[in-house]
Amino acid sequence: MIEGLLDQFRRGDRQALSRLLSLASYGEIPIASLSGLPGPAKKCRVIAITGSGGVGKSTLIGKLISIIRREHQTVAVLACDPRSPLTGGALLGDRFRMVSAPREDDGIFIRSLAASPGYGAVAENLAPMIQLLKSFAFDTVIIETVGAGQGDTAVRDLADVVVLLLQPEMGDELQWEKAGLLEVADIVVIHKADLPGAEETATQIQNILGLSMKVSPKVIQVSSKSGHGLDELWRAIQTGSSSH
């Protein structure tokens, strides 16, 4: 069955892609079995968008999708939401928030995924799924993590660029000294920058990051509401690559 689907996939059948992504998510497509697929046509960039629940990841992705489409590039999103540890159920609502994107557009593919607790804020088996999307020749693949906590750094290994979203008034200066998510970010976005306190948060983060030995990530203030900083962020994503 998988062979047949892979044949359809090679012919550019979007439904075969969709079915293969499901099988991959169940762990039924080992990444080695995808070695025969065509490589990405151009350089495909994998971008991870992470940060706490409510910080605006889906909304920001919706804005990025608009920019990407404006530049006539294609984009696939793997949007993770938490799976209940009690029932195994999940309410996958990220797609709904990416509303600024016209949803009949062939240049946009969005798959919602349930992430089990204990996998570092992403769904299982993302690697073969990313491989499939790359091979389908999407220009950009965006991974949206579950609302991520301080220790959820697993996404680092999957993405070329990790964008961490923070918002004003999230914590005192000592908070940012703690190890974890901040260390694996290539770009730190102070989101909801239209709210008071954005400047102070940006300055705090910059000061903390400046103390490390390695190349420090860019800190960009972005407001999805007003559109401020979005183009700067997209430029930074395109030029930035992993310093890790």
Place this chain on the structure above:
Amino acid sequence: MDNRRPIRIVLAKVGLDGHDRGIKVVARALRDAGMEVIYAGLWQTPEAVVRTVADEDAAWLGLSLLSGAHMTLVPRVLELLKKANLNHVGVLVGGIIPEEDIPKLQQMGVARVFGPGTSMAEIVTFLHDWANKSGAVHD
């Protein structure tokens, strides 16, 4: 049913109908019953809903209509599903649907219509029974 393959269902409202309390209650109940609910929300076009079902590889689509436009919008969705080769997708309709329209909708291919007063357990049981009957809905 295999735990690794929960039922995936897209819930959406098509057309200009802003009443989403009901569909959100259903979304929550199906989530609590262990399903993966893809909530597509308000003001969807039939085209967008079908695209969502295709890209999400969902086995079910639940449409909620309280606007009276069900005899226009539901056939349109069914037609687009067929055109997209998504005949295996089961379609449920909920909301305010007059008695006399229910057989018509079912004739067109709607699996079940759930009206006001339906218990959440009824919807969950319906979906679980179906999944047990047909094994994995997809294969």
